[in-house]
Amino acid sequence: MPRIETSLGPLEYDDRAVLEFPLGLPGFEHRKRFLLVERPDLWPLVLLQSVDDAALRFLTMPVHTIDPAYHLSVSADDLKAIEVRGPEKLLALAIVCLRENQPATANLLGPVVINQSANRGVQSVRDDAKYSAHHPVPGPEVPAC
Protein backbone atom coordinates (compact mmCIF):
# COMPACT_ATOMS: atom_id res chain seq x y z
CA MET A 1 0.00 0.00 0.00
CA PRO A 2 1.31 3.48 -0.72
CA ARG A 3 2.65 5.29 2.30
CA ILE A 4 3.42 8.86 3.38
CA GLU A 5 5.70 9.89 6.24
CA THR A 6 3.71 12.62 7.94
CA SER A 7 4.48 14.86 10.89
CA LEU A 8 2.10 12.72 12.94
CA GLY A 9 3.61 9.41 11.91
CA PRO A 10 3.62 7.11 8.86
CA LEU A 11 0.37 6.81 6.96
CA GLU A 12 -0.53 3.91 4.70
CA TYR A 13 -3.44 4.49 2.40
CA ASP A 14 -5.56 3.03 -0.34
CA ASP A 15 -5.43 4.98 -3.60
CA ARG A 16 -9.20 4.70 -3.83
CA ALA A 17 -9.51 6.81 -0.69
CA VAL A 18 -7.69 9.76 -2.26
CA LEU A 19 -9.84 12.86 -2.67
CA GLU A 20 -9.30 14.94 -5.80
CA PHE A 21 -9.43 18.69 -5.38
CA PRO A 22 -9.57 19.96 -9.00
CA LEU A 23 -8.92 23.53 -7.85
CA GLY A 24 -6.49 22.71 -5.07
CA LEU A 25 -6.97 25.05 -2.09
CA PRO A 26 -6.62 28.86 -2.14
CA GLY A 27 -2.91 29.50 -1.67
CA PHE A 28 -2.15 25.85 -2.52
CA GLU A 29 -3.70 25.59 -5.95
CA HIS A 30 -1.14 23.03 -7.12
CA ARG A 31 -2.00 20.53 -4.37
CA LYS A 32 -4.90 18.50 -5.73
CA ARG A 33 -4.80 15.20 -3.88
CA PHE A 34 -5.68 14.79 -0.24
CA LEU A 35 -6.64 12.15 2.26
CA LEU A 36 -9.04 12.53 5.16
CA VAL A 37 -7.51 10.93 8.21
CA GLU A 38 -9.61 10.22 11.25
CA ARG A 39 -7.76 9.08 14.35
CA PRO A 40 -9.27 8.51 17.80
CA ASP A 41 -6.51 10.58 19.44
CA LEU A 42 -7.38 13.59 17.25
CA TRP A 43 -11.16 13.57 17.59
CA PRO A 44 -13.01 15.87 16.94
CA LEU A 45 -10.28 17.08 14.58
CA VAL A 46 -9.90 15.37 11.23
CA LEU A 47 -6.65 15.63 9.33
CA LEU A 48 -6.65 16.70 5.69
CA GLN A 49 -3.31 15.34 4.50
CA SER A 50 -1.73 16.18 1.15
CA VAL A 51 -0.75 13.00 -0.70
CA ASP A 52 1.91 14.75 -2.76
CA ASP A 53 3.53 16.81 0.01
CA ALA A 54 3.98 14.87 3.25
CA ALA A 55 4.66 18.08 5.17
CA LEU A 56 1.37 19.69 4.11
CA ARG A 57 -1.60 18.91 6.29
CA PHE A 58 -4.53 20.78 7.70
CA LEU A 59 -6.39 20.23 10.93
CA THR A 60 -10.09 20.40 10.25
CA MET A 61 -13.32 20.05 12.15
CA PRO A 62 -16.86 19.41 10.92
CA VAL A 63 -18.62 22.77 10.64
CA HIS A 64 -21.53 21.55 12.76
CA THR A 65 -19.22 20.64 15.62
CA ILE A 66 -18.15 24.29 15.66
CA ASP A 67 -21.59 25.81 14.98
CA PRO A 68 -24.52 23.39 15.14
CA ALA A 69 -26.67 25.97 13.31
CA TYR A 70 -24.18 26.45 10.44
CA HIS A 71 -25.94 26.86 7.15
CA LEU A 72 -23.81 25.53 4.29
CA SER A 73 -23.99 27.51 1.07
CA VAL A 74 -22.01 26.25 -1.93
CA SER A 75 -21.89 28.08 -5.26
CA ALA A 76 -23.02 26.36 -8.45
CA ASP A 77 -19.44 26.45 -9.78
CA ASP A 78 -18.12 24.75 -6.67
CA LEU A 79 -20.84 22.09 -6.80
CA LYS A 80 -19.84 21.42 -10.39
CA ALA A 81 -16.17 21.12 -9.40
CA ILE A 82 -17.08 18.29 -7.02
CA GLU A 83 -19.48 16.66 -9.50
CA VAL A 84 -22.67 17.24 -7.55
CA ARG A 85 -25.56 16.82 -9.95
CA GLY A 86 -28.48 16.19 -7.67
CA PRO A 87 -29.18 16.00 -3.99
CA GLU A 88 -26.00 14.73 -2.44
CA LYS A 89 -24.84 14.42 1.13
CA LEU A 90 -21.85 16.73 1.47
CA LEU A 91 -19.21 16.73 4.16
CA ALA A 92 -18.27 20.23 5.29
CA LEU A 93 -15.09 20.78 7.27
CA ALA A 94 -13.57 24.00 8.56
CA ILE A 95 -9.79 24.33 8.48
CA VAL A 96 -8.46 25.10 11.94
CA CYS A 97 -5.62 27.50 12.60
CA LEU A 98 -3.75 26.57 15.73
CA ARG A 99 -0.76 28.48 16.95
CA GLU A 100 1.12 28.19 20.22
CA ASN A 101 -0.15 30.70 22.79
CA GLN A 102 -2.95 31.92 20.57
CA PRO A 103 -6.61 30.93 20.62
CA ALA A 104 -7.55 28.43 17.94
CA THR A 105 -9.75 29.64 15.08
CA ALA A 106 -11.64 27.93 12.28
CA ASN A 107 -12.47 29.16 8.79
CA LEU A 108 -16.26 29.08 8.50
CA LEU A 109 -16.15 31.54 5.61
CA GLY A 110 -14.52 28.98 3.34
CA PRO A 111 -15.29 25.42 4.42
CA VAL A 112 -13.78 22.44 2.66
CA VAL A 113 -16.71 20.68 1.02
CA ILE A 114 -16.37 17.02 0.07
CA ASN A 115 -18.56 14.91 -2.17
CA GLN A 116 -17.69 11.49 -0.84
CA SER A 117 -19.54 9.57 -3.52
CA ALA A 118 -17.29 11.13 -6.18
CA ASN A 119 -14.15 11.46 -4.01
CA ARG A 120 -13.97 15.14 -4.88
CA GLY A 121 -13.39 18.18 -2.73
CA VAL A 122 -13.26 21.96 -2.98
CA GLN A 123 -12.75 24.81 -0.55
CA SER A 124 -15.94 26.71 -1.17
CA VAL A 125 -15.41 30.34 -0.14
CA ARG A 126 -18.69 32.11 0.50
CA ASP A 127 -19.45 35.50 -0.94
CA ASP A 128 -21.62 36.66 1.92
CA ALA A 129 -20.48 38.13 5.21
CA LYS A 130 -22.34 35.65 7.40
CA TYR A 131 -19.35 33.75 8.74
CA SER A 132 -15.77 34.49 9.71
CA ALA A 133 -12.51 33.07 8.43
CA HIS A 134 -11.29 33.24 12.05
CA HIS A 135 -14.15 31.86 14.11
CA PRO A 136 -12.90 31.08 17.62
CA VAL A 137 -12.95 27.42 18.60
CA PRO A 138 -14.21 25.92 20.74
CA GLY A 139 -16.08 29.20 21.24
CA PRO A 140 -18.60 29.88 23.99
CA GLU A 141 -20.02 26.84 25.73
CA VAL A 142 -23.46 25.99 24.40
CA PRO A 143 -25.74 25.50 27.38
CA ALA A 144 -27.39 22.08 27.59
CA CYS A 145 -31.16 22.14 27.10
Add this chain to the structure above:
Amino acid sequence: MLIIRRGRGESLYIGDNVEIEVLEISGSQVKLGIRAPREIPVLRKEILLTRKANQEASESASGGALADLIAQFRNR
Protein backbone atom coordinates in the same frame (compact mmCIF):
# COMPACT_ATOMS: atom_id res chain seq x y z
CA MET B 1 -9.61 55.08 3.14
CA LEU B 2 -10.32 57.16 0.04
CA ILE B 3 -14.06 57.39 -0.66
CA ILE B 4 -15.34 57.99 -4.18
CA ARG B 5 -18.91 57.89 -5.46
CA ARG B 6 -19.40 56.39 -8.90
CA GLY B 7 -22.58 55.75 -10.83
CA ARG B 8 -23.35 53.22 -13.51
CA GLY B 9 -20.92 53.42 -16.40
CA GLU B 10 -18.42 55.46 -14.41
CA SER B 11 -14.83 54.42 -13.67
CA LEU B 12 -11.95 54.98 -11.37
CA TYR B 13 -8.28 54.24 -11.75
CA ILE B 14 -5.81 52.80 -9.27
CA GLY B 15 -2.37 53.79 -10.48
CA ASP B 16 -1.99 54.05 -14.23
CA ASN B 17 -3.13 50.65 -15.24
CA VAL B 18 -5.90 49.37 -13.00
CA GLU B 19 -9.36 50.52 -14.01
CA ILE B 20 -12.55 49.74 -12.11
CA GLU B 21 -15.83 50.43 -13.86
CA VAL B 22 -19.30 50.27 -12.34
CA LEU B 23 -21.20 48.14 -14.88
CA GLU B 24 -24.51 47.64 -13.17
CA ILE B 25 -26.26 48.54 -9.96
CA SER B 26 -29.16 46.36 -8.93
CA GLY B 27 -30.61 46.38 -5.48
CA SER B 28 -27.81 46.05 -2.96
CA GLN B 29 -25.30 44.61 -5.44
CA VAL B 30 -22.86 46.38 -7.70
CA LYS B 31 -21.38 44.69 -10.75
CA LEU B 32 -17.82 45.86 -11.27
CA GLY B 33 -15.59 45.42 -14.30
CA ILE B 34 -11.85 45.40 -13.66
CA ARG B 35 -9.16 46.00 -16.22
CA ALA B 36 -5.72 45.19 -14.88
CA PRO B 37 -2.51 43.68 -16.24
CA ARG B 38 -2.31 39.91 -15.81
CA GLU B 39 0.38 40.12 -13.21
CA ILE B 40 -1.92 41.98 -10.83
CA PRO B 41 -4.25 39.45 -9.19
CA VAL B 42 -7.83 40.58 -8.67
CA LEU B 43 -9.59 38.60 -5.97
CA ARG B 44 -12.65 39.04 -3.87
CA LYS B 45 -11.70 39.72 -0.28
CA GLU B 46 -12.98 36.42 1.08
CA ILE B 47 -10.57 34.48 -1.14
CA LEU B 48 -7.67 36.56 0.16
CA LEU B 49 -8.77 35.95 3.75
CA THR B 50 -9.02 32.23 3.08
CA ARG B 51 -5.61 32.13 1.42
CA LYS B 52 -4.05 33.77 4.47
CA ALA B 53 -5.95 31.51 6.86
CA ASN B 54 -4.80 28.45 4.87
CA GLN B 55 -1.19 29.60 4.97
CA GLU B 56 -1.38 30.06 8.73
CA ALA B 57 -3.22 26.78 9.19
CA SER B 58 -0.60 24.87 7.21
CA GLU B 59 1.95 26.07 9.75
CA SER B 60 -0.23 25.05 12.67
CA ALA B 61 1.27 23.62 15.80
CA SER B 62 1.04 19.91 16.38
CA GLY B 63 2.31 19.76 19.95
CA GLY B 64 0.83 21.04 23.18
CA ALA B 65 -1.60 23.45 21.57
CA LEU B 66 -3.17 20.58 19.62
CA ALA B 67 -3.55 18.42 22.73
CA ASP B 68 -5.12 21.38 24.56
CA LEU B 69 -7.67 22.02 21.83
CA ILE B 70 -8.70 18.37 21.72
CA ALA B 71 -9.02 18.29 25.50
CA GLN B 72 -11.29 21.33 25.43
CA PHE B 73 -13.75 19.52 23.21
CA ARG B 74 -13.64 16.32 25.19
CA ASN B 75 -14.31 18.10 28.44
CA ARG B 76 -17.50 19.77 27.25
